[in-house]
Amino acid sequence: MRQYFILFFFSLFIALSSCRTDFDTxxxxxxxxxxxxxxxxxxxxxxxxxxxxxxxxxxxxxxxxxxxxxxxxxxxxxxxxxxxxxxxxxxxxxxxxxxxxxxxxxxxxxxxxxxxxxxxxxxxxxxxxxxxxxxxxxxxxxxxxxxxDAVFLFPKQNPDGSKEKIKIDDKDVDGFYLEDNELTFTNQKPYVIYGYAGVPQNKTIHFEAGSRVHFHANSGIYVDNNASLQINGSKSNTEKLENEVVFEGDRLESLYSNIPGQWGSILFADGSTNHTITNLTLKNATIGLDFKSPNNIVQIKNTQLYNCAQYGILAQNAQINGENIAVNYCGLASLSCVYGGSYSFTHCTFNNNWSGSSQFAVNLSNNLVGATPETNPLTQAAFNNCIIYGSATNEFNLSKNANAAFVYQLNNCLLKFSSSTTNPDYQFKTDAVHYNNIILNENPKYYNINQNKLNIDKNSAAFAKGNQAYIISTDILGITRTSPPDLGAYQSKDFPK
Structure with missing residues (x-):
């Protein structure tokens, strides 16, 4: 019995000691x-x-x-x-x-x-x-x-507590239409947009050189019917891109500098018109530029689009003339031209190093499931002196429907398509109607793909392989091109060792 008492008190002592919450400090x-x-x-x-x-x-x-x-x-x-x-x-x-x-x-x-x-x-x-x-x-x-400091643009709050809405693709989304005095974005202060900022019908939104626009989650710009977008950036002299127009998310911390899908898109309604995009850097969107307008040719020059969760450029039956465009890291495609249209791209670098295996650098189609009708003619898709490359096995995809025209041609392009196929659409060496002077599956040797630096040097397979007939006199950075020109958006240069 005595042993039990000793054991009891010993156990109690241990229990009390283990419950002690104070310390001698x-x-x-x-x-x-x-x-x-x-x-x-x-x-x-x-x-x-x-x-x-x-x-x-x-x-x-x-x-x-x-x-x-x-x-x-x-x-x-x-x-x-x-x-x-x-x-x-x-x-x-x-x-x-x-x-x-x-x-x-x-x-x-x-x-x-x-x-x-x-x-x-x-x-x-x-x-x-x-x-x-x-x-x-x-x-x-x-x-x-x-x-x-910044200029903040956001939807008004209704008396019932709900946010102001605008209609996009027959859906009500948080958004507002810009007033006349809000349609010019200057470089005096950055802008922060919450929700979708709508450009009213028959109005034009202007972005001056050096302007900075930051988008909150699920935000963007919507260019309505008969409205226009004019981005007027210019050549910068430093890596700060002081004269570029820059679109990105509103989180400025370095942790967020390359995270895709932080904001929505720049949406162009079917019926929007007369768009010019010059010296734009856009990054971390869901879809960078989303075109749904066949009415006027869109001019895109000296533009970079990076880290988009779905597409860098998505065009549905649109008309685009692009020069010196660089795109990389997009979840589905860097460039996707669907449901027909007319496209011409010269000295562009469409790369896609997204970590996956089903993405493309370039996707072309003349159909769209669920549309009425489901096919539209692709009247032109010309790629001249371009690079189409990336981390997937095949970075070029064609989706053809025999019920509509499908016209395309690649001239003097470096292309990645590693799979052996008997498909007549991908006979890059023997199909002279669609492919001329194609460099197949050779590494362009970008300067730093992880930092979206798609510059090349003299060791690149794209060095001096361009056709003089398609030359754009200066590259995306404003550097004069030599003859014969390099392929892609960047003129080659020597990099520091």
Missing amino acids: VASSGDLKFSRDTVYLDTVFKNIGSSTYQLKVYNKSKDDISIPIIQLKKGLNSKYRMTVDGMSGNNGKIFNNVTLLAKDSLYIFIETTADITDADPTDFLYTDEIQFDSGANLQEVALVTLIQ
Whole structure:
């Protein structure tokens, strides 16, 4: 019996010890170590919350310590907010008596939402410090965020709380029509669009050189019937693309710089007209340029489209004349011309290194399932001095319906099509009606495919293989082409070793 009592009290002691939640700690001595001495939160627009950033705090000593206070220097007025090991403290600003065990660490997660008026007017930086302890033991980690002012365009809110809608393809979507004084986008401030910004019928939207447009999720531009879009970018002298017109998402953090599908599309209604696109860089959309208008020829020059979740350019029975276009990383096709139309592309690089096996660089068809009628004539699809390449086995696809015309021709193009086939549509060496001077399955050796740098040098299979008859005098960057010209959108150059 005595043994049972001893066992009972021993078990009780163990249980009570294991439930203990307090620790014998010593006060912090100011010897904390940090994963970084400054936390840089990437650029954000005014009043738009940032991503969450991490700071790790280490206790290298052999003692369990108590940090009397962890706080933001600006206190409850700070535009930063934190969690410390999952605790929210006093509004995410002040934390008292934080325990940190010996040889252990804790995580601090930091966010901000600030206005441009909160920033330093000389450099637009908003700053603060995280303070650990005080007095002689005070340690600080700096916080820095660049706040960018912008013009915000968004749907109005109806009295019932719903958002303003516009109709696109017979569907009501969150959106609004731009007023006359909103139809010119300048380079004075970036623009941030929520929902679809509609260009009213019989109006023209203009984008001046150097303008920047950022789209929130499920947002874009809709060009209505008889409306026009004019993008008037110009040659830039640096990699900052200072004179390009740039369309991208509204998350400015580097983490989001190459994530596809962050926003919707630039949609051109059937009946929209007279579109000119010059020196545009578009990235991270769902569909970059979505054309549904056979009425007028669309002019696209010196334009780059990257990281689109579905298509870089999707054209349904449209008319496009394209020069110096570069497209890469698209989930379905970099260029897809369906349901007929008329197309001419010269000195273009249609590449697709999407990580998959069923995507194409170029897709052509004269049919569309469910349309009335289901076929439309493809009256022209000409590719001159182009590169059609990518990571899939075959990067060129034809979908022909015998009930409508299907006219196409590739002249002096580098093409990837690795499968052996007896299909008469893909006889690249013997079918002179559709294929002339085709370089088949040779690597163009781009400078850096992962960074969408589709430039080539003298070691490329595309070097000096173009036909002088189709030459565009300058490349996508404004560099003068030599004779014979290189294939694709870029004139070759030497790269740094």
